[in-house]
Amino acid sequence: MKIGIVCYPTFGGSGVVATELGLELSKRGHEIHFITYSQPVRLELLSSNVHFHEVHVPEYPLFHYQPYELALSSKLVDMVKLYGIELLHVHYAIPHAYAAYMAQQMLKDEGIYIPIVTTLHGTDITLVGSHPFYKPAVTFSINKSNAVTSVSESLKKDTMRLFDIKKDIYVVPNFIDLEKHEHNFTDCQRGMMADDDERIITHISNFREVKRIPDVIKIFYNLQKELPAKLMLVGEGPEKEGAERLVEELGISDRVIFFGNSHEIDRILCFSDLFLLPSKTESFGLAALEAMASGVPVISTNTGGLSEVNEDGFSGYLSDVGAVKDMSANAIKILSDVETLKQFKANAKAQSQKFDLRNIVPMYESVYEKTLKQFMVH
Ligand code: GMT
Numbered sequence: 001m002k003i004g005i006v007c008y009p010t011f012g013g014s015g016v017v018a019t020e021l022g023l024e025l026s027k028r029g030h031e032i033h034f035i036t037y038s039q040p041v042r043l044e045l046l047s048s049n050v051h052f053h054e055v056h057v058p059e060y061p062l063f064h065y066q067p068y069e070l071a072l073s074s075k076l077v078d079m080v081k082l083y084g085i086e087l088l089h090v091h092y093a094i095p096h097a098y099a100a101y102m103a104q105q106m107l108k109d110e111g112i113y114i115p116i117v118t119t120l121h122g123t124d125i126t127l128v129g130s131h132p133f134y135k136p137a138v139t140f141s142i143n144k145s146n147a148v149t150s151v152s153e154s155l156k157k158d159t160m161r162l163f164d165i166k167k168d169i170y171v172v173p174n175f176i177d178l179e180k181h182e183h184n185f186t187d188c189q190r191g192m193m194a195d196d197d198e199r200i201i202t203h204i205s206n207f208r209e210v211k212r213i214p215d216v217i218k219i220f221y222n223l224q225k226e227l228p229a230k231l232m233l234v235g236e237g238p239e240k241e242g243a244e245r246l247v248e249e250l251g252i253s254d255r256v257i258f259f260g261n262s263h264e265i266d267r268i269l270c271f272s273d274l275f276l277l278p279s280k281t282e283s284f285g286l287a288a289l290e291a292m293a294s295g296v297p298v299i300s301t302n303t304g305g306l307s308e309v310n311e312d313g314f315s316g317y318l319s320d321v322g323a324v325k326d327m328s329a330n331a332i333k334i335l336s337d338v339e340t341l342k343q344f345k346a347n348a349k350a351q352s353q354k355f356d357l358r359n360i361v362p363m364y365e366s367v368y369e370k371t372l373k374q375f376m377v378h
Contacts (some may be wrong), residue, residue, distance in 0.1 A: 001368060002031045002084055004076065006100065007091040009040040012206055013286040014121035017151070017174050018091040019043050024177070024361045026050045035079055037068070041263075053079050069099045076103035080114055087368055089117045090145075093124040094134060097141035115375040117367060118145035119172070122155055122283025122304070127210065130162040139163045147371040149364070152305025155283040170367055173308070174284045175360035176293045176352055181266070188270030193257070199229040199335045202272040202296070204265065204287045205279075207237025212301075215278040215324050217246050217256075219299065222328035224255055227336055232268055234259040269294035273341060274331055280321055282306050292316075293352040297344035299331050315351035316344065 003025060007018030019040040022032040026049035034040060034052045043052065057071045076099065079085060088103070090096035097118040107114055118141070123129075129138040142148055142165060149172045150156040156169045194200050201220055205211040213233075220231040233243065233256060240258070247256045262268060269275075275291035277300040282288075284305045288298045292309075298316035300306045301323075312318045317330035334344050 001372075002033070002086045003368070004033045004035055004079060004085040004088045005091070006035050006072070006076070006088065006096045007040060009034075009036040009038045009043075013174070013284070014091045014119075014124075015040055016042055016286060017121070018089075018119075020175070020177065020357065021089075021361065021364060022050065024357055025365070028361070028365070031083075033079055033083055033085055035072070035075055051083070069095045069102070072096070072099040073102040073106065076100060077106050080107055080112065081110075085114065087115055087117065087372060089119065089364075089368070091119045092121050093118060093129055093138050093141055095137075097145055098137055101141050101144045113375070115146035115371045116144075117147045117149065117371055118142060120148065120150045120155055120159055120169070120283075122151065122281070123210075125150075125155060125159050125162060126281050126283065126304070135163070139165070143167060146375050147367050149367060151284040152308050154305040154308065158283075158304070170363075172363045172367065173355055173360060174286050174289060175355050175357040176289050178293055178353060178356045181293045188267050190271035193232070193271055194230045195228070197228050199223075199227060199273045200232060200271055201229055201274045201276060201331070202232045202234065202268060202291070203276045204234040204268070204290075205237070205277075207235050207239040207243065209239060210280045210282075211237075211239065212278045212280055212321070213239040213243045214246055215322065215327070216276045217243060217250065217252075218324045219276055219278065219328045219331060220256070221250050221252060222324070223331045223335065224252065226332050229255065229335070231256045232259060232272065233257065234262050234265070234268055236261050265290065266294065269296055272296045273345075274299060274335060275316075276327075276331070277301070277306070278319075278321070278324075278327060279303060279306070285309050288316075289352060289355055292348040293355075295345040295349040297334055297341075297348045299327050299334075301327075309351075309355075311347075311351055315348040 008015045019042040026032045037055045055075045057066045100116045149170045203216045275298045282304045298310045301321045302318035319326040
């Protein structure tokens with residue numbers, strides 16, 4: 001099948017999922033066309049089956065906001081015609097589902113019919129999409145998509161609750177390439193980061209308010225009073241400066257390392273003992289799954305789809321949002337005894353197997369096939 005994929009190409013879960021999905025689909029014989037404003041960060045491997053088409057938005061001084069949706073719709077029309085793309089899979093409703101619908105209508109005018117599959121990732125629903133300024137357009141574009149998927153049961157429920165949705169939503173969970181994780185590292189040079197007796201605690205995100213970075217630091221602050229430990233903070237975002245200040249104020253600068261955005265996530269996870277994700281809301285928590293796939297247990301909140309990913313008392317622990325004391329106690333429970341930590345590490349790895357891409361990618365293929373079939377009938 002010839003599939004056009006639209007996503008945000010930056011660091012962030014939805015772009016990662018879209019990119020890994022496209023790459024796996026290409027290995028399974030599909031022809032993939034990424035159509036985005038820059039090359040997706042995880043798209044390292046372009047091949048005869050994987051193409052990247054950049055959306056350009058010419059600057060014009062009259063515009064306070066450059067019309068990206070318009071440029072994207074036009075690019076979609078051109079690429080569908082040029083490459084005979086048969087289906088568009090857009091990740092993140094805003095503005096991708098809306099732009100795809102416009103492209104679909106323009107193509108229809110020329111006698112070209114193409115279905116749209118929209119995948120909802122979370123913030124496009126819970127944080128941004130439901131804002132009154134966007135809600136009518138988001139509702140419209142979800143209802144006009146030929147098929148809609150969400151990355152967790154919880155996100156499906158949120159979508160149904162927040163919007164007037166007139167169609168079914170398929171739940172297709174996020175996934176991980178476990179085989180890739182197996183082969184990645186034999187020696188991740190842990191000694192460069194911490195002493196042998198120190199535990200390594202990690203948090204990876206785009207440092208937005210929703211990630212509750214101060215909670216990450218407070219949990220670490222509490223646990224480093226009980227056991228020797230280092231905190232690795234990976235990512236960039238608006239909360240980073242505040243985080244640096246808090247670390248300074250708490251007097252733990254010598255135990256906290258800020259990495260910024262990194263292309264070495266696998267290596268960082270390879271030497272990590274515990275992952276912290278105390279988010280206010282999280283439709284899935286791909287970062288937690290990536291940690292578990294590297295055998296790193298997770299201390300998270302129980303919000304959104306996190307309880308579908310992290311199993312309480314098995315792959316880690318879940319607590320209420322803001323329950324820093326509880327999360328600190330759970331972290332200490334996992335880390336203070338070598339045998340317990342070993343068991344949680346093994347459990348985290350086992351839990352991640354439920355989300356192996358070999359089980360999940362066929363679910364997308366089946367959505368594509370059903371959608372194409374239904375679309376052709378109409
Ligand atoms: O929250 C982020 O870090 C970015 C955001 C995105 O759009 O990339 O993540 C959302 O999509 C991810 C992939 O499906 C999910 O794993 C994240 O849980 C979700 N973030 C939120 O719901 C806050």
